[in-house]
Amino acid sequence: MDTKKIKIKADHLSKKFSLLPSKDSKNKAKSLVDMNHKNEKDFWALRNISFEICDGECVGVIGLNGAGKSTLSNIISGQIAQTTGQVEINGDVSIIAANAGMQNNLSGRENIRLKALMMGMTNKEIKEKMDEIIEFSELGPFIDQPVKTYSSGMKAKLGFSIMVHQDPDIMIVDEALSVGDKTFVDKSRKKMLEFREQGKTILLVSHDMRTIKEWSDRVIWLNYGEVKAYGSPEEVIPQYTKFANWFKKLPKKDQKKYKTEQRQVQLDYSLEKLKAEITKAEPNMSRRDLIEVADGLKKQKDNHRLSIVSKLILAFCTVMFIWLSLVAVSNATFAQSVEHPRSFLKQRLLKAKPMKPMAGRDNSKGEKTPPPEEDKPVGRKKVRNDKKKASQKSKKSKKSSSSERSSSKNVVYTVETGDSLGSIADSYGISVESIEEANPGVDFSVINPGQRIKIPAAQNAQSATESETTQQTDGVSQ
Ligand SMILES: Nc1ncnc2c1ncn2[C@@H]1O[C@H](COP(=O)(O)OP(=O)(O)OP(=O)(O)O)[C@@H](O)[C@H]1O
Incomplete structure (x- = not known):
């Protein structure tokens, strides 16, 4: 009985990338309004991949350029997420890729620190290992230079x-053995051998069949995103070599035709095709498992596009943003705008009548305020900034309030949306200071709709007189 533990298990793994539309001017304009990325094309870099790798195994991954080898190693190392399927990893994974995994703007030393922290090493452990790592790397003084200045070998x-100093359970080596100089490669191989003797798992991505043959217990051959063969090196390497030789011997135009056809298959692939493949390969799958697969795939469907819920949330946020902007530029509070949305919108958008302050409710804090006092009537006249409008307004309101104004009592004015202290003072033909004096202890730095302000008696009477005079004049002229 095989007692080996499974270290990596991939089930129906697929990876879809979105290809951006070509950048001609027609597409550029389209892409600006293409919120749902409808012009992007789906490209399936990996399609329905399943395999298992056990404890202590070294598995080689081979294939032509663009076959999906790095995409697979990046999914296993957790650098990118798969589109469908499951990956089960039992242990810590560390990846070394010739061209990936480094922060190019950081120095070699900073990259060592960053990776060690990501692996959960403490500051003390990092300090202890730092010199050893630097010495093994043979980078000498270059260790403090930014990684972007390094050659691929460095x-x-x-x-x-x-x-090798992180001592992971699973090591992914993506083309890294083919770029260093011979002494370094020999040293690296020795370390990998030690690693293997400890029964750890290695995933080795390489174009070099000798390296694959030397190291691998099993080989995965990927071809344009799908597994062409998975088995012992003796089985798979000859099949691949035969294919690679056939491909190399093709005339250039036939090579191009073959590549175009294969890429088209990757572009035409879909979740429906994946589902059909799964049900065909596993006809005895239980109904429950089938539903699970179908559900899992449905969840992945169009995952880069906005769902209905996201669209609704986006629409709601947009409306809220516009509404709050209108509230911000008006003198109304949010509560008022919501309670009287029509008059708020009329006032803001159609520039019609100002919004009435809410009866019995104060402004910004939404606190209750007492209703207007009947023995001290509230001035309901429309306040305008310029004196002419103010006097016209006085005329209009004469019937309702001139007698009250001409009395020697104080008038109480209820602030309306759009009022300022200056405009109120103007409309009564009095000074701002006199209003302030008549309302001791009131902070007039901000006035709110619904706020009640005493208008001083003397000037109030004067305002009424002026108002009446204006009316008489008007009467003569008519
Ligand atoms: N981010 C991405 N967006 C779109 N397409 C991508 C992306 N990453 C990879 N691809 C495409 O996925 C396919 C597989 O790429 P991958 O790098 O995995 O191939 P590979 O087998 O490692 O190639 P090579 O041997 O040249 O390193 C390629 O056609 C590549 O263009």
Whole structure:
């Protein structure tokens, strides 16, 4: 009985990338309004991949350029997420790729620190291992230079040194053995051998069949995103070599035709095709499992597009943003705008009548205010900034309030939306200071709709007189 533990298990793994539309001017204009990315094309870099890798195994991954080898190693190392399927990883994974995994703007030393922290090493452990890692990397004084200045061989040396000192359970080596110089490659191989003897798992991505043959217990051959073969090196390598030789011997135009056809298959792939493949390969799958697969795939469907719920949330946020902007530029409070949305919108958008302050409710804090006092009637005249409008307004309101104004009592004015202290003072033909004096202790730095203000008696009477005079004049002229 095989007692080996499964270290990596992939089930119906797929990876879909969205290809951006070509950048001609027609597409550029379209892309600006293409919120749902409808012009983007789906490209399936991996399609329905399933395999298992056990404890202590070294599995080689081979295939032509663009076959999906790096995409697969990036999914297994957790750098990118798969589109469908499951990946089960039992243990810590560390990846060394010739061209990936480094922060290019950081120095070699900073990258060592960053990776060590990501692996959960403490500051003390990092300090203890730092010199050892730097020495293994052979980078000498270059360790403090930004990684973007390194050659690919130098990057591989740094990556490999970090990885072997992290001591992971699963090591992914993506083309890293082919870029260093011979002494470094020999040193790296020795470390990998030690690693293997400890019964750890290695995923080795390489174009070099000799390296694959030397190291691998099993080989996965990927071709344009799908597994063409998975088995012992003796089985798979000859099949792949035969295919690679056939491909190389094709005339250039036939090579191009073959590539175009294969890429088209990757573009035409879909979740429906994946589902059909799964049900065909596993006809005895239980109804429950089938539903699970179908549900899982449905969830992944169009995952880069906005769902209905997201669209609704987006629409709601947009409306709220516009509404709050209108509230911000008006003198109304949010509560008022919501309670009287029509008059608020009329006032803001159609520039019609100002919004009435809410009866019995104060302004900003939404606190209750007492209703207007009947023995001290509230001035309901429309306040305008210029004196002419103010006097016209006085005329209009004469019938309702001139007698009250001409009395020697104080008038109480209820502030309306759009009023300022200056405009109120103007409309009564009095000074701002006199209003302030008549309302001791009131902070007039901000006035709110619904706020009640005493208008001083003397000037009030004067305002009424002026108002009446204006009316008489008007009467003569008519
Ligand atoms: N981010 C991405 N967006 C769109 N397409 C991508 C992306 N990453 C990879 N691809 C495409 O996915 C396919 C597989 O790429 P991948 O790098 O995995 O191939 P590979 O087998 O590692 O190639 P190579 O041997 O040249 O390193 C390629 O056609 C590539 O263009």
